[in-house]
Amino acid sequence: MKIAVFSTKPYDRHALEQANREHGHELTFFESRLTPATAALARGFDAICPFVNDDLSEPVIDLLADAGVRLLTLRSAGYNHVDLRAAARRGLTVAHVPAYSPHAVAEHAMGMILTLNRKFHRAYARVREGNFALEGLLGFDIYRKTMGVVGTGQIGAAFCQIALGFGCRVLAYDLYPNSALQAAGVEYADLNAVLSRTDIIALHVPLTPQTRHMIDAESIARMKPGVMLINTSRGALVDTPAVIAGLKSGQIGALGLDVYEEEADLFFEDLSSTVIQDDVFARLLTFPNVLVTGHQGFFTKEALERIAGTTLTNATAYLTGSDQIQKVPLERIQFEE
């Protein structure tokens, strides 16, 4: 199959070329992001392989379908960037990588919690300057704290197990409670209870019309004062100006973000010599109790291998009509009217 890979970084290329030894697809790598302006590059390809910040809105889907593309084989778990209704209308199949390494993201979320709590980011800089004072580095025991987990799919479930391992009480919310997690000690409650009764909140739901800005001024007001909020899922789960107001008032005690609503213009690029134009993002970076990573939760060796393998297996399965293809589960998606 002729596959155009967009937003290619050297590590993507390496992993896909390795995995392709088993598949023999014809891969062409483009560094460019997929946008209405670059969609023409897809002409002559059967499939495209986009990443999380590629534009798969309706106009781009139309351009791709007109160019002859039949398959979108996403190299991500999330598919909020794809207009699925437009893809269905144009007869495009959308496949994704549902569980390449939920542990990669879950471990990153716990890493953010440990860093924000014990201030590793500040300690690292201090010690290198010869400053061994402990003022400002005070943390708390995570043991016996109540962890709120919003979304207990693949990543949320892995995160719950880590939190249980730390000796936390875990209070979770999901549309579909997981009985294995319940047996392991996770308690399910409604969203309001999870947001208002927990010390640390980790977001692991996908971005959908229902979850967009689920963390806003109103939900922040219901949280415990000084709560720690972690978002490794998708930026738009959080209303960033509301979170900034919560940080300024102290209602939010610490914030860890691996994703940001407007990240498409920032993340995955070296912008160290440019002036950041996004004032909301720049404000976030001024808080000592905010940790931002640039969408690196997925970035482990194991995850890259699995992403490449499943992405190409999806293409092969599409060609052969095999049921091994991991299609986006349309039956669980409520389209916004």
Ligand code: NAI
């Ligand atoms: P998943 O599909 O296995 O789990 C999502 C869970 O959320 C499901 O249990 C589902 O029932 C629940 N859910 C969906 N809508 C809900 C709602 N309105 N209210 C309550 N629960 C709801 O997905 P997975 O693999 O756990 O990934 C979660 C998200 O993590 C992805 O959608 C993606 O946005 C993000 N992600 C971030 C990465 C990173 O590098 N930071 C890497 C991979 C995924």
